[in-house]
Every structure is written in C-alpha cells, then in structure tokens.
Amino acid sequence: xxxxxxxxxxxxxxxxxxxxxxxxxxxxxxxxxxxxxxxxxxxxxxxxxxxxxxxxxxxxxxxxxxxxxxxxxxxxxxxxxxxxxxxxxxxxxxxxxxxxxxxxxxxxxxxxxxxxxxxxxxxxxxxxxxxxxxxxxxxxxxxxxxxxxxxxxxxxxxxxxxxxxxxxxxxxxxxxxxxxxxxxxxxxxxxxxxxxxxxxxxxxxxxxxxxxxxxxxxxxxxxxxxxxxx
Amino acid sequence: xxxxxxxxxxxxxxxxxxxxxxxxxxxxxxxxxxxxxxxxxxxxxxxxxxxxxxxxxxxxxxxxxxxxxxxxxxxxxxxxxxxxxxxxxxxxxxxxxxxxxxxxxxxxxxxxxxxxxxxxxxxxxxxxxxxxxxxxxxxxxxxxxxxxxxxxxxxxxxxxxxxxxxxxxxxxxxxxxxxxxxxxxxxxxxxxxxxxxxxxxxxxxxxxxxxxxxxxxxxxxxxxxxxxxxxxxxxxxxxxxxxxxxxxxxxxxxxxxxxxxxxxxxxxxxxxxxxxxxxxxxxxxxxxxxxxxxxxxxxxxxxxxxxxxxxxxxxxxxxxxxxxxxxxxxxxxxxxxxxxxxxxxxxxxxxxxxxxxxxxxxxxxxxxxxxxxxxxxxxxxxxxxxxxxxxxxxxxxxxxxx
Numbered sequence: 001x002x003x004x005x006x007x008x009x010x011x012x013x014x015x016x017x018x019x020x021x022x023x024x025x026x027x028x029x030x031x032x033x034x035x036x037x038x039x040x041x042x043x044x045x046x047x048x049x050x051x052x053x054x055x056x057x058x059x060x061x062x063x064x065x066x067x068x069x070x071x072x073x074x075x076x077x078x079x080x081x082x083x084x085x086x087x088x089x090x091x092x093x094x095x096x097x098x099x100x101x102x103x104x105x106x107x108x109x110x111x112x113x114x115x116x117x118x119x120x121x122x123x124x125x126x127x128x129x130x131x132x133x134x135x136x137x138x139x140x141x142x143x144x145x146x147x148x149x150x151x152x153x154x155x156x157x158x159x160x161x162x163x164x165x166x167x168x169x170x171x172x173x174x175x176x177x178x179x180x181x182x183x184x185x186x187x188x189x190x191x192x193x194x195x196x197x198x199x200x201x202x203x204x205x206x207x208x209x210x211x212x213x214x215x216x217x218x219x220x221x222x223x224x225x226x227x228x229x230x
Numbered sequence: 231x232x233x234x235x236x237x238x239x240x241x242x243x244x245x246x247x248x249x250x251x252x253x254x255x256x257x258x259x260x261x262x263x264x265x266x267x268x269x270x271x272x273x274x275x276x277x278x279x280x281x282x283x284x285x286x287x288x289x290x291x292x293x294x295x296x297x298x299x300x301x302x303x304x305x306x307x308x309x310x311x312x313x314x315x316x317x318x319x320x321x322x323x324x325x326x327x328x329x330x331x332x333x334x335x336x337x338x339x340x341x342x343x344x345x346x347x348x349x350x351x352x353x354x355x356x357x358x359x360x361x362x363x364x365x366x367x368x369x370x371x372x373x374x375x376x377x378x379x380x381x382x383x384x385x386x387x388x389x390x391x392x393x394x395x396x397x398x399x400x401x402x403x404x405x406x407x408x409x410x411x412x413x414x415x416x417x418x419x420x421x422x423x424x425x426x427x428x429x430x431x432x433x434x435x436x437x438x439x440x441x442x443x444x445x446x447x448x449x450x451x452x453x454x455x456x457x458x459x460x461x462x463x464x465x466x467x468x469x470x471x472x473x474x475x476x477x478x479x480x481x482x483x484x485x486x487x488x489x490x491x492x493x494x495x496x497x498x499x500x501x502x503x504x505x506x507x508x509x510x511x512x513x514x515x516x517x518x519x520x521x522x523x524x525x526x527x528x529x530x531x532x533x534x535x536x537x538x539x540x541x542x543x544x545x546x547x548x549x550x551x552x553x554x555x556x557x558x559x560x561x562x563x564x565x566x567x568x569x570x571x572x573x574x575x576x577x578x579x580x581x582x583x584x585x586x587x588x589x590x591x592x593x594x595x596x597x598x599x600x601x602x603x604x605x606x607x608x609x610x611x612x613x614x615x616x617x618x619x620x621x622x623x624x625x626x627x628x629x630x631x632x
Contacts, residue, residue: 057305111301115494116505192505195304195311203490210486214479221472228259228464 026120029182041187055090057111115192256463258444260630264334266477281317291411296371315493325522339562340443346554348436365418372504377517447563516591524588532600549611559618569621577610
C-alpha cells in the first residue's frame with residue numbers, strides 16, 4: 001500500500017513531463033547549458049541583438065558575479081549602449097522611439113522571454129526566418145508570421161526561401177550556425193532565470209544535509225518506537 | 231520541575247497544554263504514510279507565513295510596479311529567488327498535502343460521527359485555502375494573474391441582483407487594477423490568513439476533543455488498560471513527534487529538490503503566462519487556473535451556460551459538507567467496505583482527470599470528459615446514501631491491525 005502512495009505522489013509531482021508533450025513540435029537547441037555557453041551567448045547577444053533588445057531585469061554586473069566574466073570584457077564587448085551602466089539592467093543601443101519609427105513596434109524586452117515562451121520556441125523562432133519580398137523588412141517567419149523583426153543573423157546563417165531552399169549561403173556552416181543560435185538561447189535562458197547556477201551549485205549540499213537529517217530522524221524514530229508492539 | 235518552570239506554570243498553563251495535547255494525547259499506533267500530511271501542512275503553512283512576510287517586504291501593490299517588484303525580488307534581492315520559489319512551490323505542495331489529507335479522511339471514514347465538525351472545519355479550511363491561493367495568484371500581476379482575476383471576479387458577477395455591485399466591490403473598480411491588487415493583498419495576508427489560522431486552531435482542538443481516527447476506522451477508546459490509557463494508543467509525544475520529524479526531513483528534501491532543480495515544475499507550479507506583464511490588450515487564448523483548482527474549473531465549463539455551469543461547480547464544492555450524513559454504513563474504514571473503496575478510487579481518478587482536462591483549452595472534444603467527470607464526482611456524493619446502506623462489509627477487527 002505504501003508503495004502505491006509514494007508512486008501516486010511521484011506521479012502527481014512529475015505529471016509535468018507528460019503534460020508538456022502535447023504542446024508544439026518545436027526543435028530543441030543542442031547545447032550544453034553551462035557558464036561557457038552562456039558567456040559565448042552573451043557576447044553573441046551583444047553583437048547581434050542588443051542594438052534593439054533590452055534585458056531590463058539583468059544587470060551587467062551579474063555577468064561578472066554569476067558567470068565570472070571579466071569586468072573589462074563586459075565593459076568592452078557587452079556594454080555597447082552609450083547609456084549602459086555596469087550596475088544597471090542591460091540596455092539596447094537604439095532608443096525606443098527610434099525603434100518604434102523604424103519597425104512599427106518597439107522590440108520587446110527579453111528578460112523573461114525563455115521563461116514565458118520556452119527555449120525551444122526561441123530557438124525555433126530564430127531559425128525559422130525566410131525571405132519574403134512582400135514584407136517591409138523583406139523577412140518573414142514560419143513560427144510567427146508577419147513578425148516585425150528582420151533576420152539579423154542572415155549573414156551568418158544564410159538566406160532561405162519559404163520552402164527551405166538556400167538562396168544565399170551564410171558565412172558559417174549550418175552546424176556552426178545552429179550552435180551559435182543555441183548559445184544565444186542559452187544566454188537568454190540564463191537571463192530569464194539567473195539563479196540557475198547558484199541553485200545547482202547549492203543543491204548537492206542542501207539535499208545532502210537534509211537527507212542526513214532525515215536519516216538521523218529515522219534512526220531516532222526507530223529507537224523510540226522499539227517498545228511499540230503490535 | 232525547575233522553579234522557573236513553576237513560576238511560568240502558575241501564570242501560563244504550559245505543562246497542562248503539553249500534557250493535554252502532546253504527552254497524554256493518545257493516538258492510535260497504526261498510522262500510515264497518509265497521516266504525515268497533517269503535521270506537514272502545519273509546517274508548510276508556517277513556511278508560507280515566513281516566505282510571505284519576506285516577499286511582502288519587497289512587493290509593491292500597484293498595477294504599475296507589481297510585476298517589476300516581483301522581478302526585482304527574483305533578480306536583485308539577496309536570496310529573493312529562494313523566497314519566491316518557496317512561496318510559489320509551497321502552494322502546490324500544500325495542495326498536494328491537502329488532497330492527501332482529504333483522501334485519508336475519505337478512505338478511513340474520518341468524517342463520521344463523532345468527527346463531523348472536525349471534517350466540516352477542515353473542509354472550510356480547504357475552501358479558504360482556494361481563496362487564499364487565488365488572491366496570491368493575482369498579486370504578481372503577470373498576464374495570467376490579470377486574466378485569472380478577471381475570470382474569477384466575473385463569477386461573482388453572476389450572482390443574481392447584487393452580482394455586478396459585488397464584482398465592482400471585489401475589484402475595487404470596473405476593472406482589475408491597483409485597487410484590486412491592494413485589496414487582494416490585504417485579503418491575502420491579513421483577513422484570509424487570520425481566518426485560516428484560527429480555523430486550524432479549531433481543527434486541532436476539535437481533533438483532540440474526539441481523538442484521532444485510524445486506518446481501521448475503529449474506536450481505540452473501547453479497549454483501555456488498567457490505567458485508563460487506550461491499549462492501542464501511544465502518547466503523541468514522543469512517538470508521533472519523532473515520527474513526524476522524520477516526515478519533515480523527507481518532505482523538506484523533496485521541497486528543496488523542487489526549488490533547486492525544477493522551481494516552475496515545467497510550468498505547472500509556476501505557469502509560463504505569469505512571465506508576461508499584465509496586459510488588458512492581450513487576452514490569453516486559454517486562461518486556465520492552477521492545477522489544484524482545475525477540477526472545479528472543468529466542472530464549471532462542463533455546461534456552457536454561465537448560471538448552470540456555476541451551479542454545477544457550486545454543487546461540487548458544497549456536497550462534501552454533507553458527507554458525514556450521506557454515508558449510512560455502520561463501518562467507517564474503506565478497508566472493510568470494498569464497494570466504498572472502489573467508489574473512492576473512481577472518484578479520486580475522476581478528480582485527477584478533471585484536473586487535467588481543466589488545464590486544456592476549451593474545445594468541444596473535451597466536453598464529454600468534463601461532463602462525465604462532473605457527473606461521476608457529484609454522483610459519488612448523491613449515490614453514497616444508497617450504496618452505503620446496501621453494500622456488503624467485511625468483518626471489522628476489535629483491535630487495530632498493523
């Protein structure tokens with residue numbers, strides 16, 4: 001009977017894995033999620049994305065304290081906006097009003113984008129652009145049709161037609177390109193959940209202590225209950 | 231005892247309380263794993279108080295800043311993520327424990343005479359907890375908070391005659407905004423919490439008045455030793471305090487593992503739409519409640535008519551109050567009532583299916599499941615008086631079994 005209860009509890013706790021399966025057929029980025037890929041992603045983000053997108057909630061400082069990125073590198077390669085402040089949130093280079101005039105809509109803040117959409121969604125979105133002369137930007141997207149964002153990664157990833165034909169080869173091989181996009185996704189994943197590394201570093205110690213306490217409590221219980229006869 | 235102890239006890243009945251509720255409260259010795267839920271609920275509610283207090287020290291209850299202040303807790307406050315995950319995941323864990331606790335009561339007939347009031351107080355706590363969870367759910371003011379607030383307060387709107395005024399009162403205006411957040415915060419941390427705390431005290435007092443039931447559903451006070459102590463009873467302290475200490479250890483391990491490795495539990499404990507700022511212009515395609523309220527939501531949707539749907543949901547919520555009188559069988563525990571046990575298993579599975587279907591988008595293909603589920607859930611209570619008076623029972627032992 002006891003096993004049934006434990007099984008039931010586990011089933012309820014981990015029902016999430018089952019519930020997730022039905023959602024979408026999104027491609028998963030292939031990467032190892034660690035500080036190295038996140039830092040690579042941060043540099044790529046600064047180069048390709050931070051002209052338009054802010055990460056309001058994440059302060060530049062965190063890249064140093066969480067990931068161990070040298071402060072000099074952050075200032076030189078990541079803080080590209082003239083109004084960037086090391087102690088404040090990540091800012092875009094262009095102003096909101098300019099962005100609105102140029103794209104028709106202000107580019108969204110990406111602080112919580114991975115938590116809100118999931119990393120598979122971001123990865124699939126970034127790799128789903130195709131050329132569409134009917135759009136003002138010349139780009140369209142299979143996942144988000146009529147999206148205002150142009151395919152800024154085209155010079156590296158190449159230009160595709162709607163049916164997936166290569167119109168122009170990119171500077172990177174498809175494999176290397178996918179890895180770079182995955183690194184950007186890794187960085188955005190970190191940005192929407194910066195406690196990740198700290199949590200995972202703490203976990204073995206916290207769980208170790210709690211398991212040890214449970215074990216001691218169990219021995220104590222067994223000792224006390226020795227005189228309870230059935 | 232010590233002179234200091236005497237000094238205290240002349241002025242405050244510490245020893246008396248300790249004796250009455252701990253060292254001389256005799257609990258049956260055959261409690262199983264489901265009996266951990268009660269003490270763990272006390273622990274979890276205390277932890278919610280602690281994490282909630284810390285959250286409130288940083289939270290700003292305005293429609294402009296609520297979302298940012300919560301993200302400030304997550305990103306900038308020292309250990310803020312731990313505090314918030316404790317509070318958010320704590321809710322789901324509390325409801326897991328509540329459902330285990332209620333299932334325990336159903337399985338072993340703990341609602342039966344003389345424990346009717348104990349059951350009713352407990353069920354009121356459960357309903358109050360749903361309200362408490364809902365108020366808390368709106369506070370972070372993500373987009374899901376906004377629309378959940380809209381949907382739930384529009385249920386109030388359906389009340390005849392005074393509904394529209396009541397909804398305005400609940401929202402603090404025509405829509406969900408700063409006034410809503412401020413009154414929900416006040417309800418969440420002051421009124422509702424105090425009522426729940428008081429009800430918990432009453433629940434424990436009622437339990438200690440009638441004594442604990444046990445998996446065999448028999449009265450341990452029938453067989454007393456020469457010293458007046460039930461033969462199958464053991465003092466709550468130290469036996470169950472050390473046993474519960476072990477339960478606390480295991481539970482905290484599970485709790486910590488969830489916080490550290492899967493704080494959103496794949497969007498079940500902390501939904502994706504809570505990470506979008508509240509936006510009245512962007513309605514969500516499917517506003518679904520958190521998993522622990524989803525069964526009732528599924529029953530609400532089962533009938534696509536506002537009043538009838540709310541009626542079905544209301545019936546499903548109200549019927550358990552009458553459970554002590556709906557069950558007509560002289561035997562308490564389902565261990566000796568195979569039909570009753572089968573009914574509980576079917577009803578339990580139905581409840582889980584309703585929770586699942588309540589999270590699905592409102593599509594016609596789910597109608598049948600929703601209606602069947604609602605019918606089975608309500609049918610359990612309506613059929614119980616008939617089935618419990620004709621069902622065969624097994625021989626009930628005189629003394630508790632292992």
